[in-house]
Structures are given as C-alpha cells and as structure tokens.
Amino acid sequence: MKFFIDTANLEQIREAQDLGILDGVTTNPSLMAKEGITGKNNILKHYVEICEIVSGDVSAEVVATDFEGIVKEGEELAELHERIVVKVPMIKEGVKAIKYFSDNHIKTNCTLVFSVGQALLAAKAGATYVSPFIGRLDDISTDGLDLIADIRQVYDNYGFETQILAASIRHTMHVVNCAKIGADVMTGPLSSIEGLLKHPLTDIGLEKFLEDAKKLNS
Numbered sequence: 001m002k003f004f005i006d007t008a009n010l011e012q013i014r015e016a017q018d019l020g021i022l023d024g025v026t027t028n029p030s031l032m033a034k035e036g037i038t039g040k041n042n043i044l045k046h047y048v049e050i051c052e053i054v055s056g057d058v059s060a061e062v063v064a065t066d067f068e069g070i071v072k073e074g075e076e077l078a079e080l081h082e083r084i085v086v087k088v089p090m091i092k093e094g095v096k097a098i099k100y101f102s103d104n105h106i107k108t109n110c111t112l113v114f115s116v117g118q119a120l121l122a123a124k125a126g127a128t129y130v131s132p133f134i135g136r137l138d139d140i141s142t143d144g145l146d147l148i149a150d151i152r153q154v155y156d157n158y159g160f161e162t163q164i165l166a167a168s169i170r171h172t173m174h175v176v177n178c179a180k181i182g183a184d185v186m187t188g189p190l191s192s193i194e195g196l197l198k199h200p201l202t203d204i205g206l207e208k209f210l211e212d213a214k215k216l217n218s
C-alpha cells in the first residue's frame, strides 16, 4: 500500500518524507489556499518545490471545467516535473480529458469520486489513480469504506489497472481498514500516518526495557 500525504504544507511533507515511508503527495485548491499560496506563478513554483522534496507522484489539480481548458492546464502542470500527476474532477469533460491524457502518456488522478459508477468511468478512461472520498461520505452517514470495497471488487473483476487512492482519509482507522480492503494508496493528513505509530503497550514496554537496561550497566 502506498502512503501519500494530503497537504500542500512543505514542513509536513518534509516531516513525512523524513519518516522514510512516503510515496507521494496529493493537493487540491483548498489545501493550496490553506497555505496562502496565490497567483499562478507561485502555485506552479510550489508544485515544483513539493516534487523536489518527495520521490513519488505529486497530484496537482486543474481548475478548468471544460475539455480544452482542462487539457491546456493539465499539460502545463505535467510539463513542470516528471512526477506531476494531473488531478481532474469526475465530470463529463473531465472523463474526456482523462482519456486524452491517458492516450498522451500523462498520468492522472480522477478526483471527487463518490460512487462505483464514477470509478468505473475513470478506469475506462484510463486514469492512473481514482480518488474516492471516504471521509466526506462518512460525513453524510454513508460508509465510505463500502465504496472502497465495491470499487476493489469491480476493478478486480476486469483487471483494471487504475489504482484506488483512498482520499479524504481522516484518521488511522481509515488507513487500516483501507489496507484490509486492498486500496492501492491512501492519502491523508500527517496525523493519520503518525497515529499508526501509537500503542500504549509499546510505550509501557519501552519504559520497562530502558529501566532494566540501566541495571545492566550498573
């Protein structure tokens, strides 16, 4: 399972990269705005900075919603760095653009996916990644993990190579359950990754080992 961090915050990306387990980064316009990055040049520069920190794929989202606009914006983003993945919304024009990018060897991440049907279309269009938003489904009393399981089954039925990128992850149990189901990738905040470290028996056990180690040297 690949671990992506879902942020545009360079400090958090560096921290996750330093852990040695980071496989990539996902961003979106809301996450870029949260970091106060404004203006086209600054936004493009920021994507390059992220690419220079990590060694895996970095999703950069288009804001155009028409085919020509998505293609123009996506090609510009893809030109920035070899690890940029063009993030495209699950809309009709987006599906057409994903097919175009796929035919032209540009990697894509189909975002804002909330149903199996949408995931099926993304795979048919040749998306590199599909991003079902599990947290936002949970927010409206619909089990996001069920969607991951259903997409896994459909993709396995037909051998689709599109990678299931479980997005809108909010906590460690989302990560663990996505791993059980067989999501190819998870993207979440740093807290959802670091939370995996925690177990009180580890802390208690380590304290005891260190205490006993002192006796060995005395």
Ligand code: G3P
Residues within 6 Å of the ligand: 006, 026, 028, 131, 133, 135, 136, 167, 168, 169, 187
């Ligand atoms: O990757 C998509 C993600 O950023 C959405 O997360 O927490 O805004 O639902 P959230």
